[in-house]
Amino acid sequence: MNGFTFYNPTKILFGEGQIEHVGEETASIGKNVLFLTGGGSVKKAGLYDKVLALLAKAGCRVTEKSGIAPNPEIDSVREGAKLCRKEKIDVILAIGGGSVIDAAKAIAAGAIYDGDPWDFFDKKGSVDKPLKIGAVLTLSATGSEANGNTVVTNPETEEKRATYHPGLYPSFSILDPTLTFSVPREQTAYGAVDILSHVFEQYFHNVANTPLQDGAAEAIMRTVIDCAPVAMEEPDNYNARAQLMWASTLALNGLLSSGITRGDWACHIMGHEFSAKYGLAHGASLSIMFPSWMKYVFKANPERFAQFSKNVWGVDISSLSVEEAAIAGIGATKDFFHNTLGLGVSLSDHGIDGSRIEEMTDSATKHAALGSFVPLSREDVVNIYQSAL
Template sequence: MNSFTFYNPTQLVFGKDSIEKLPQMIAQFTEGKKILMTYGGGSMKKSGLHDRIMNLLTDFEVTEFGGIEPNPRLETVKRAVQVVKENDIDFILAVGGGSVIDGTKLISAASTSDHDPWDIVTRKAIPESAVPFGTILTISATGSEMNAGSVITNWETNEKLGWGSPLVFPKFSLLNPEILYTLPENQTVNGIVDSMSHLLEQYFNEAENSAIGDAMIAGVMKQIMAAGKVALKEPQNYEARETLMLGATVALNGFMRMGYNGDWATHNLEHAVSAVHDIAHGAGLAILFPAWMKYVSEKQPARFAQFAEDVFDADSSLSEEEKIQTGIKGIEDYWTSIGAPSRLSDFNISEEDFETFAEKTLFNGPFGNFCKLDREDVLAIYQLAQ
């Protein structure tokens, strides 16, 4: 394994009574009373969560900032930063899924800086401080509730970039699986794909020995797949929602990548697509990951054969090629069975876009830690996904 230092300071508060602990959790990190509550499209108001939170925050002065989009946009973050500065906000509460939390991370860092928020994303400016924030998770998908990463879309330049800083770990995250009961089916599906994709990105890694990670990833992935089937049939099955929620969190909180980085090429491929066509991140991953697997498995067959054994219990008597196909087909078939999309063309994306996508993915040169992709590789994968 590579040498590593593990650090994750986020307090995870999990269970049916987690949200009721909100006031004392905030009090751990600020003596101030001015709270900015960030959220997305307002579904939390329809579900009653908004009223529930406000009843818990009666001792605080709450300013609301809604409308953070899926694939959170730079211009929205900039408006929120102004609100923080104008109102001398002491603490930010992000109520939502990965998009709201990702946007809040940049709001947090940019609100104590004179730099343009995009300079932070592009690493032209390094944050030196941040407004403390916590989260109430409403969608299990990205794992952003317990990591220091964020992805922001600049719609003016059609760029979607990831960034991170140790300063933007959430101080706490409150996770109640009951909140997931009312999720639309497509959001549950996208969340399952997203969390599985994070595990896949880390399974296919650059280390010579990732035995501990392999075992954890395979175990978590199997549990997510089983729970996903149940949750889609029984949306109010607490045990299934519980498994999906914790599974998505541990899939990207650092536990699964001790000793290696993982590949992350497919996320780069997807970011280029959804920076131009505003499709859900999970949907894009469902389309592109099988295409990446088919293409790269020809270059790294042994690892893909092992994947089939670890995750799909492929019989040891099968040939290497048969194992490879078992693993790839296993992912494809599962995602198809839960209603995930499978082709770029389903979103009216044409081959004419591929050169644009490739240009965006290769702005720093070839990418991918498990298998480096150049322009020819990138175009071939998009073609397989078409």
């Protein structure tokens, strides 16, 4: 186990009815609010009007901006940053899933930056003293409600990039599982893949003596595996939705990586290419990438994958070789994605051929080599993409 510094300043208000505190929590960090939302679902559910009323009661002045798309685009960030400067915004309240919260973070950084907000994602500029952020989560997936990460897409350059800054942690996040009851079946499945993938990125490492981290990661994975199918079949099952919501937060709030590494993240970076160039949902890209990556790298540490098979998937490995046990867990993962969640596990499942693999490889490796569990060469990246066809 390695030494570490754990930092997470986000206040979490979890449970049914916590939305009642959104006004007071927002007012405690700023009174001039940019109210940021995605599509029309928050209005249909009555959440939009309720939050506006609570903000007004708390004495907040509200400027509204809606229309944040999945895989939020840089133009929305630019528009939001400009609006913040015009209206002298001091706090952004994001209501939605990870895309809306990520957009809020990028807008918060861009509002006090003289250049183009894309600079943060293209490694040409640095975030400094962003605006305060509050969040109301309506989709269990990204963990953006309790971390300093933000991911934005640039359609002009066909790039999807991430950046991090400790100032981008939301000051508070409201997690009410009942707000996820209306999430459609497919989005619930994609969210489950996203949560699992965040754990995968941190679970597959080569640091010795990490039973606490391993146990926590394995518990989160088993929870998602148990609860995602229930939530898909029973959308208003409070316990299943609550477990998924808390799993989403714990999967990427800094807890699992403490004492090991910052994570591998090769699959996320490679998967971003599918979203940027083909418009795939983030979860769809990950359900393709991870089985291919696992099969490609497992021989570097088959014992870790054998442990994964036994402790996460419940595979009886007593009569299997280490390599056979490892392969069984990889197969169980792919089967869960495809047969239980009903998602594609190859590019061909989405009608995508291999014509842009070289281009995607160049883009994925633009800023740095990929991988820490197994450092990947350019040739490795090409091979993994090809195996995903």
